[in-house]
Amino acid sequence: MLQIADTLTRSVFFRHKIWNIVARYLLMISLAFILFGLILLISGKDPIQSYKDIFTSTLGSAYGFSEVIVAMIPMLITALAVALPSRVGLINVGGEGQLYIGAAFATWGALTFQNLSPWILLPLMVLLGMIGGALWAFIPGYLKAIGLVNETITTLLLNSVAPKIVGFLIFGFWHSPMDTVKTANFVPAARLPTFFGTRIHLGFVFALFLLLLFWFVMKYTRWGLEMRSIGGNPQAARCNGIPLKTYLITIMCIGGAVAGLAGMAQVSGFYGVLLLNFSMGLGFMGFLICWLAGGEPIGILLMSFVVSIITTGGNLLQLTRDLPYAVINILLAFTLFVVLARPTFSKGKKV
Amino acid sequence: MNLLSVLGVLSSAIFSGTSLLYTTLGEVIDERAGIVNLGLEGVLLVSASSGFAVTVVSDNPYLGMLAATLTGGLMNMILGYLAVHRQANQLASGLALMFFGFGLSALIGKPYVGAKINGLPRIPLPGLSDLPRLYTSLFSFDLLIYLAIPAVILVWWLLFRTRWGLGLRAVGENADTAFASGRDPRLIRYQALFVGGLLAGLGAAHLSIAYTMNWTEYMTAGRGFIAVALVIFSKWHPVRAIAGALLFSGAVAFQLLLQSSGVQISPFLLDTIPYFLTLLVLIAWGGTRKHSAPASLGRVYHGSE
Numbered sequence: 001m002l003q004i005a006d007t008l009t010r011s012v013f014f015r016h017k018i019w020n021i022v023a024r025y026l027l028m029i030s031l032a033f034i035l036f037g038l039i040l041l042i043s044g045k046d047p048i049q050s051y052k053d054i055f056t057s058t059l060g061s062a063y064g065f066s067e068v069i070v071a072m073i074p075m076l077i078t079a080l081a082v083a084l085p086s087r088v089g090l091i092n093v094g095g096e097g098q099l100y101i102g103a104a105f106a107t108w109g110a111l112t113f114q115n116l117s118p119w120i121l122l123p124l125m126v127l128l129g130m131i132g133g134a135l136w137a138f139i140p141g142y143l144k145a146i147g148l149v150n151e152t153i154t155t156l157l158l159n160s161v162a163p164k165i166v167g168f169l170i171f172g173f174w175h176s177p178m179d180t181v182k183t184a185n186f187v188p189a190a191r192l193p194t195f196f197g198t199r200i201h202l203g204f205v206f207a208l209f210l211l212l213l214f215w216f217v218m219k220y221t222r223w224g225l226e227m228r229s230i231g232g233n234p235q236a237a238r239c240n241g242i243p244l245k246t247y248l249i250t251i252m253c254i255g256g257a258v259a260g261l262a263g264m265a266q267v268s269g270f271y272g273v274l275l276l277n278f279s280m281g282l283g284f285m286g287f288l289i290c291w292l293a294g295g296e297p298i299g300i301l302l303m304s305f306v307v308s309i310i311t312t313g314g315n316l317l318q319l320t321r322d323l324p325y326a327v328i329n330i331l332l333a334f335t336l337f338v339v340l341a342r343p344t345f346s347k348g349k350k351v
Numbered sequence: 352m353n354l355l356s357v358l359g360v361l362s363s364a365i366f367s368g369t370s371l372l373y374t375t376l377g378e379v380i381d382e383r384a385g386i387v388n389l390g391l392e393g394v395l396l397v398s399a400s401s402g403f404a405v406t407v408v409s410d411n412p413y414l415g416m417l418a419a420t421l422t423g424g425l426m427n428m429i430l431g432y433l434a435v436h437r438q439a440n441q442l443a444s445g446l447a448l449m450f451f452g453f454g455l456s457a458l459i460g461k462p463y464v465g466a467k468i469n470g471l472p473r474i475p476l477p478g479l480s481d482l483p484r485l486y487t488s489l490f491s492f493d494l495l496i497y498l499a500i501p502a503v504i505l506v507w508w509l510l511f512r513t514r515w516g517l518g519l520r521a522v523g524e525n526a527d528t529a530f531a532s533g534r535d536p537r538l539i540r541y542q543a544l545f546v547g548g549l550l551a552g553l554g555a556a557h558l559s560i561a562y563t564m565n566w567t568e569y570m571t572a573g574r575g576f577i578a579v580a581l582v583i584f585s586k587w588h589p590v591r592a593i594a595g596a597l598l599f600s601g602a603v604a605f606q607l608l609l610q611s612s613g614v615q616i617s618p619f620l621l622d623t624i625p626y627f628l629t630l631l632v633l634i635a636w637g638g639t640r641k642h643s644a645p646a647s648l649g650r651v652y653h654g655s656e
Contacts (some may be wrong), residue, residue, distance in 0.1 A: 043458060093389075093442060149633045151648070152442070152585055156389075157630055160576050161623045168619035284446050291443040326463055326568060329454030336447035340439040341432070 010301035028342065033332035039330060045323065053304040064312070066198035070270065071308035073200075074099075074262045076207040076280075078286025079304060080214055081133075081259035083295040087218065088251050092096075094140060095259040096283025098133040103267045104166050104258020105132030106182060107274040110190035111174060118189040125190060125264055126206075133251040133260020136162065141252025145245040151252065157311075159283070167276055174274065181276040191329030192269035203265030210258060211297040227251065246316025259283060292339050307332065352460060356611055360604045362490060366562050368600025369496050370395075370554040374578040375585065375592040376506050377423070377550030382582055383510060384543030385523040385647045386434060389445030392575030393452015394426040398555035400460035403566045407463050412471045416556040423552020426452065427544040435540045436649045453569070462565040471495060471561040495557045502531070502550070506589040509546075519543050523645035526652040536652045551578075577625075584629040586636065587644060599625050 010211035037047035058064045079094040085092040106129035113121055176184035192202040218224035230237045230247055233246050238244045261284070289307060293299025314328025374395060381388045388394070402419025406412050426448070433444035471493035510516040519539050521529035526536040558574070559566055577599060584598065585591035606621050 039458065091442070143634065149630075153633065154630065156576065157580050157626050158584075160573060160580065161626045164619045164623045168617045171619065172617055212567070281450070284449070288443055288446050288450075291440055324457040324568060326453045326457035329450045330458065331445050331454075333451030333454060336443075336450065337429070337433065340444050340447060341437040 011108040024342070025339075028338035029335060031330065032338050035334050036331040050317060053317070054309070054318050057316040058309045058313050063198065066156045066196070066200050067312050068205060068305070070199045070201075071312050072283045072304045073203045073207055073269070074141035074266050074299060075285055075289055075304040075307060076211065076300060077203070077265065078259055078283050079261030079290040079293065079300045080207075080210055080286075081255045081262065081283075082287050082290035083293075083297075083300065084214060084258065085251050085255040086231075086295050087291065088229045089234065090141075090144065090248065090252055090255070092137070092140075092155055092156050092255050092259075093152055093287055094251065094256070094283070095262075095286045096138065096279060096281065097155070097159040098136045098259035099263035099266070099279055099283050100162035100166050101136040101263070102129040102133035103263030103274060103278070104169055105129055105260065106264035107169075107174065107186075107267055110186045111183065114187045114190070116189065121189050122192065122268070125268055126261060129260045129264025130257035131260070133263065133273075134257040136254020136260070137252045138249065141249045143255075144252070145248040163277055163279075166274070170274060170276055183274045186268065188321045190268060191272050192265065194269070199270070201265065203262075203269045206261060206265060210261075211300065215297045241308045257288070262286070288336060292336070306335070310335065352403050354546075357608070358490075360607045360611070361473045363607065364597075364600040364604035365492070365496060367603050368596045369499050370558040370562060371574060371578060371581065372499050372592060372596035373495070373502065373554030374551045374556065374574065375581040375595060376502060376589055377547035377554070378578050378582045379547075379585070379587055379589050379592060380506065380510070380550065381427075381547040382587055382648055383523045383645055384519045384540050385526065385645055385650060385652075386430070386540055386544060387441050387445060387649050388427065388430055388544070388547065389442055389579065390426070390430055390448025390452065390575075391445075391578055392451040392571060392573070393644065394423055394548060394551050395555040395558070395575050396452045396456035396569070397426050398423040398552040399559035399570060400463075400566055402455040402552075402556045403466075403468065403559040404459055404463050405562050406468045407466045407563070409444070410469070412469060412560050415468075415560050416471065418551070419556035419560070420552035421548050423550070423555060424545045424548035425535055427548030427551070428541070431541045431544045432649070435537050435544075438653060441649050441651070447563075449575070457568050460568065463566050466566070468560070468563040468564055471557075476511075493561045495553060495561060500593070502553075502590050503593055506550070511588065515539075515542075520645070520655075522647075522652075524647060526647055526650070537654075540652070554578075580626060580629050581586065583644075584625075584632055 033051065037051070040047040040050055056064070058068050070290040072346065078099060081095045082092050107126040109121070110123045113124065116124070128181065136158060137155075139158065140149075140151040142195055143149040143154055144151040170183060171180060174183040176182060194201045195204075218227070226237070226242045227247065229240070230242060230244060234244060263279075266278065266282070271278060282284075289300060291302045291304045310328060312331045314325055317323050317325075374391065378388060378391060398419040401422045402413075402415040405418035406415030409415070429451070430441075430444055430448050433439045433447070434441045471490040473493055474497070475491035497589075505591070508516075510520065518529060518534045519542075521532065521534065522536045522539045522543075529536050529539070558571065563570060581592060581595035581599065585595040602621055602625050606618050609616055609621075
């Protein structure tokens, strides 16, 4: 009897808590919008009209919606590149660098094997991109596994190196005759196919497939179990015969490979050319999204959708409201701030 | 290549390195208290833009410097609220702060793109006045450059010779123990962030008001992240931060020297050298406990009830 009463009160409490959470989140997100509205007002723009622009341009039309999906693709993949290593307790802040190196490797493939058929060239580029990202992640993974340097520090350092290597390759070898800051346009065979006449490319399928695979592996396979146990208590895991070092290095490399794939998808699917500094913080955005989503696939999907609406809407703000594009980052940051500042329900869970 | 060009390179290296030194000092204080500030890039941008804006409006570079400094402190308070008060993840909060900085600085700086200012006045070194004019103009620096080394000594003194610094380092090593010995880890982290922000603001002020003397969007170009790397390179010690800043500005100087002597090496590759050196330093010192990072760097203090 006592037990039933207990479950009952607990479920009532739980429902109450869920409504509480939803209400709080709505309140917080609207707080972010109000704050940004104030900033717009101060700079002499009409906030209501601006918000209307943002939402009609993204969710109001099929094309706008497709653009949101396009913006989501790299965020989904780079967030996954953070989520997987986080399961074994590795903090991969290096998505940005891995993305650049992956893009560079894929570009090498695209420029060298121009004459291959797309059926061979595209898988080759995917493979190259993943190898590039994995190599770049191997350095921090290895250094961490042998207990020498913390992976947070090394991934951060390598982030700053990767764009410079890409710059060196573009300026030194790959730049097109017309322009020194980018390569020649890729041949059509090196472009990922797009769907329904929009800019949504095959990378979206990759992203969804990888998210599904991630969820499946973590939940239903032995590897997932072992990874969770490493994340929970590395010492105990090692005592139970789980090969700790192998796992740390492999998982870091797979994370890097995924980020490299994001780079490949950006150059092959979105731009069709390798640009200097093309990423503009996509890897960091992936880190934020993964962290806000708690590393869960559904959360990653939702968070990147919200972030994509904001960044895509920002393009229009620049065109019609005469504001620098970067200003949309304020709305983005306010949203991130309020989610970060959300009340902690379980103490000690955060890293 | 003659003496004049070598001196010119040296002088420009000093000019480009000063903002890095201040920023690194600020980050040293943050990290000694256990907070990684990845939002430094954003803090620098907002400080640089507001300092520049105030300089344009008031036509007084010292007022601009003051504004930039205070802005740096206030920006870090946002991180303090998220990471200390709300116990959010430091790395994520820092990155959010970085994106906030991108946006806010673009908004603040927009009306002042292309504006002309009188930068921080150059004060010639005393005793060099009888040298030819060319040389004296190379070696007349602004106030912030002269104050750089005293600032390093001040930070060292604060961290290692005052009770406040002792408490700050204790919080960075183990917040619970610091609490047990009667200190308030949250308050100390807020204070560390504010002081660190002031120093970052000084660095940003030097960048926009003295060095480039203009405002362009994303003008810091990764200096925030360089500073984070430099803190690691200098092993969380303010005096070694000088070596770190010299390393980066030395790379810049080396590049200029090579260009002026006609050697063709990609500037992109030269730019990567300091990062690889930092990595090597980390590997070389990695195994030893003596010089490792503050023990609770990046950890959230949940309170000790």
